[in-house]
Amino acid sequence: MNQRTDKSKKGETDDLGDYSRYLLAAIINSSDDVIISKNLDGIITTWNDAARRVFGYTADEIVGQSILRLIPRELHYEEFEILAKIRAGERIDHYETVRVRKSGEKFPISITISPVRDATGKVIGASKIARDVSERRPFDDSRFRLAAIVDSADDAIISKDLNGIIKTWNQGAYQMFGYTSKEMVGQPLLRLIPEELHYEEVEILRKLRAGERIDHYETTRLRKNGDPVEVSVTISPIRNNEGRVIGASKIARDISDRKHMEKMLIQSEKLAATGRMAAAIAHEVNNPLESLMNLIYLARLNCTASPKAQSYLLTAEGELERVSHIARQTLGYYRDTGSPSEVYLHGLVENVLTVYQSKLIAGGISVESSFNDLRKISVSQGEMLQIFSNVIANAIDAMKEGGRLSISLRATMALDGDGIQITIRDDGTGISQENLGQIFEPFFTTKGNLGTGIGLWVTKQLVERRGGQIAITSSTEYGKSGTTVTIYIPFANPQRSRLSRTEQSISSS
Amino acid sequence: MGIGSGSIYFGGESVSNPTGDQPRDAETSETQPAKPRILIVDDEKLIADTCAEILQQAGFHAQTAYDGWVALEIAAEFQPDYLLTDVLMPRMNGVELAIAVSKMWPATRILLFSGQAGISQTLLQGHEQGYEFELVAKPVHPIKLIERLQKQQS
16 A cells, blocks of 8 residues: 555656566565466466475576476366466466476465456466465365365254354255255344244343353244244354354254154153053942942832832933943943954944934934945944944034034945945034144044043054054035045954954053 | 842852852752853952842842952852953952863853953963953943853853
């Protein structure tokens, strides 16, 4: 700067041209960078002091020589390309290559080459500014290596400044969150954080400014499509050369799978606990029920006095039977371990419909059925009754304002053998898309306190144990809402010994 | 009422009752030789007694025991055609009893009944020794119980 001011002052004098030439020469010679020039034949024409230091040749030795002396034999072709570009008036920027010193040692170098023109604008040669990068190289290598590691990591690795603005964004971050690095660099990190968790970022930044590190913090973040992703985050402050915190690096790992496993584990724990409790309660309830049932039956049988008392006892017996049914269903998931028998499935469906008849009538639900199962099938009646009653009870619950329940049974042919397909359809409220994925999970219920969340789960287990399949489709669309449950039971009974049948008692696990 | 028939033995709790068995056996074989004999075992006295009375009225000759060991003693004298036993009982469980009975009197038809779902371990015990027993869930309606036993008869 000072020199330029000097130059403009001196510019008023006649020897301006000389002065600037000396100045240029001084600058060139004092430069730490190699500055040399050559003509279009590749003959070196000028050679500065840095060139001497880097290459080991003095100006006397090298000026007038071919530039090829500085280029390793295997890279001579480069020179022809460079000269071709220069002739075309092109400039070559920060070209990284290898050159050779007088000692024969090869070293990495970064070169910028520009054409030199005469007064008419014709290219007459080239100036070359080069920097020995052998010092920088190892550092760069490790930087590249680091960059490669960062980019190939499955974890999201993100850096941000102390204002929470994203500075870098790796491939893992793209895969985890769905945003490209282009979309996210320069954006606030808050975009990834669900609104209700924004306070976390404030807290994180506060800790970072204090130089603290945050280890394996488990939280929820948002993908581009709005889906939550459960992550474990480790955040460390980034310091500059002076040790001042200037930002943070953030490594986030997708722990959705692990969380899911944990949830399943908790669920199965719950289930086991419920099972144990159910078994204990079942014993306490079922035994007195057995006694009661016997006593009332005996009382009715031996009471010859009044027909009125007789009918009371009969009603009591019926009610007791109802309680027993509920106790069997909910307390023990008790399954009849008697051997399967040959039955018409529609007979069982009719049984269930009879049980629910009063509910169907009271709820204004009409029943439409078409039974075309012409063959008997070997099933455990108790299990099948439970399957049908669970599904039909759900259908009734879905049609609070009345509706139509249609049930069809027909023999079907499948690849792995023939079977019977049961379709139970209601035009009730339907199941929302988000709930549909969870309906077979234990303890999932949309019925609030009235549901146990066990019905469909048990139903699915029973169907699958019999070698069958169950599928549910549903719509909540106004005017078309409703749910269709399709159950397929093959005629062939999967091989199962009495042993595995007794093991089916769920609460024993 | 039904108890008055005299053919139900409510004293099954103690083993020291064999004297009571002899005359009753003789008595029943005189009057109704065709009556199938059933031994009902449950540590809940009320269940055993009411079941006995129901089955008695249904044409069985019923005896009760409230304990597996006692049941074995009684069975030796009584030689039942049927054994209806609870599964979870102190001292000797229903499966152990059933195995012992079927070893000694292979012709005896055996039906287990239980109010608890968590008995598969106990059933397994029988399975391991090559025994499969039918099982009904408590509570079971008396008529269904009778049907179950009649089915075994055929």
